[in-house]
Amino acid sequence: MTAVNSALQYLTGQLRQVGLFIALIVIIIFFQITTNGITLAPINVSNLIVQNSYILILAVGMVMVIIAGHIDLSVGSVVAFVGAMAGVMITQWHMPWWLAIIACLVLGALVGAWQGFWIAYFGIPSFIVTLAGMLTFRGLAQIALQNQQISPFPDEFRALGSGFLPDLGGGTSFLEPLTIILGVLAALAFVIAGIKQRANLKKYNLADEPTAWFIAKLVFTSALILLIAYLLASYRGTPIVLLVMGVLMVGYSAIMANSIWGRHIYAVGGNAHAAELSGVNTKRVTFTLFINMGVLAALAGLVFTAQLNLANPKAGEGFELDAIAAVFIGGAAVTGGVGTVIGAIIGGLIIGILNNGMSIMGVGTEFQQLIKGLVLLAAVAFDVFNKRRAKATLK
């Protein structure tokens, strides 16, 4: 009885994460059927990853900001500003592409530092500061471009957005070998890391995850990684931007879970007073958090510009809303203190697949907006419902 109970309790605790994942899969299957298999066609999977990359990058930064109890409305404008500056640096100042990328990331850090300064050290609410930033950086983007567009960009720069890793099969093989190798390696790494962690937990007698569940999770996830690798390999191979995103996802998940900085972000969002009285430099945490967001927004700007091969003063409009929606669909709390990087990524993927699937089906943009809005509301409502039920069981 207790064993069954504890297993059930465990699953209830995981319900949010598992539910999110299941929702993603259900949506994929739904579109796979309604689009007659186009959704999971290799070329579409590749496009899905490439075309949603910048939102996912923004969502990673945004979830951290939201966990700390803040918000950043300026990221869309920062995307435009950094894209504009990349255009100016490369085509007008004739900077080498790699130097321009570095300079743009530094610029993003400066943008973040500017906003972080007002928020952390001046105590102005982030909503106001970044609302101001939304206007300011949009304006700066327009000024930098003198309301023109800049195009084209060198191929090396464009590769960041739309390039692929070299094809080891020389473009003739049925499956691109490098992608398969990377996929197998990633799946292996995932399995080994999972087993190692569990062994560690066992050593300290802390494993609370049912074994069957653990194995199911490992098998399912590695199968998923291999499936994606297979699909990508049967098109043009691994998009460079997927590699970037993979590094961000793994890196930031680890940072949020295990680094002092990440733990301080949760502490500040959960209870800023308590964090301060525990010796956490809450101002510095907030300040660095916005620098981080600035750098990630700059990266998203570079990827977006590279992908479109165009620096446009109107770029990135509404990106902040997509990123914020992704974070909340991914289970973060408006009040701060709760959320995960993985959740935000899955939230972003759900939005991306909804966009993609509905476009293929020929649903008009007006209905796309409507449906996305309802999905966001439903996800958060599910959260609230879930929490209430959890409370009722615990009291």
Add this chain to the structure above:
Amino acid sequence: MPSTILDMRAITKTFPGVKALQDVSLEVKRGQVHAICGENGAGKSTLMKVLSGVYTAGTFDGEIWFEDKLCQFKDIKSSEAAGIVIIHQELALSPFLSIAENIFLGNELAKNGFVDWNKTNLEAAKLLARVGLNDHPGTKVSELGVGKQQLVEIAKALSKQVKLLILDEPTAALNDNDSENLLNLIKHLQGQGITSIMISHKLNEIKAVADKVTIIRDGQTIETLDMHADDISEERIIKGMVGRDLNSRYPDHTPTIGEELLRIEDWTVHHPVDQSRQVVKSANLKVNAGEIVGIAGLMGAGRTELAMSVFGRTYGTNISGTVYKNGVPIETKTVAAAIKHGIAYATEDRKHYGLNLLDNIRRNISGAALEKLARWGWVDKNREHVVAEGFRKSMNIKAPGVGSITGKLSGGNQQKVVLSKWMFANPDVLILDEPTRGIDVGAKYEIYSIINQLADQGKGIIVISSELPELLGICDRIYTLAEGRITADVPRAQATAEYLMRFMTQAKEQDI
């Protein structure tokens, strides 16, 4: 014999998996003050939520008879309509509205949908007079102290034609003066025919005002004692609450006092907003290794302000004075610096300042000394687990595991998590601000034992408390604080409640 106003019969309330109340009965006589006591988690609050309609009729078993009518309350509004008003421990006033607006919030005195301000203020003034508050009805609630806010809550209840007033730990946040005031008011209202139910941890208060006391333990009624008929001692009530005799409420302790650890000299702190006001005035105090030093003072005397200004200047402006650690002057300008110098401060308000209630026990315990578990900025989770698990066992934190969310623990267990956090940081001097506020008798005893252990390890402990018996029970030396000034330094042998109180209320000297 007065008639029965309230009769709750065989109330059983179950939550999935837990029986919160089992067959609880409560009979309250008209015009009496009826106290309910029991350890935290005994079911007192659940019972009051059943009574006030927070839990809708039908979600529990049993019957509620109020004024000889069987009642089925759908919500708080319907219980209020019947004349039952509950005042929660956390006051539910809107800080930026006036007293009058708060009193009539949700019950606005209006004509054609517009508030009749004259009538509102007039009626409010009448109600304020009844509770003995002379502030203007237009005063913003945020400008009032907690004691006066409590009175506003009662005025609000009176405006609803209350017949049965339920007070949930009404004096938990009040100083002795305000508490006495409030207790007198409850007696006074009793004279006007208002029946009160008072949930309280403070046995001396129960003795002072209650006609009857019902003791609840583990969701069951243990007994109802008539405070007049029998000569009920505090020990007698405690015995009912914990189900065992507590030979002593304070563990025995023989101190071994060593060298001076911390000395504060000429410490002056100004109010952060009203900078001309000195909140702490030239305070001098010291604590030795192995010594438990108390700071006694009424609310507003500057106890917390003194502690927080020393701990990383987290309170006040224009702070002057010197802090010596082992005889050497140190800077404690930031919390991190204070912690580095071996000073820790456990707050009086653990929910707002002590814990991240959204996070689990493990991460709260490691929160003040993450560096100890980290290399190159990365936390070793496994070691953290071991450390937290160690504290959970040694401190007897009642939770399924260190992964439990602290927001779901009882007050006593939350306090143990806060203490664990600071014990893990391993300071030399530990300042404990109201370490046993709002926790039950059994857990208090455990906390006292922990404090003694820490002192025996050679740490210096400073305990700030509103409860004089507590200071008298555990401290080796007690400072009295009055209006920001240290007025006496009293060794244990000399200290009595009356003696301390004399210095705590010492006549005002002229402000400089």
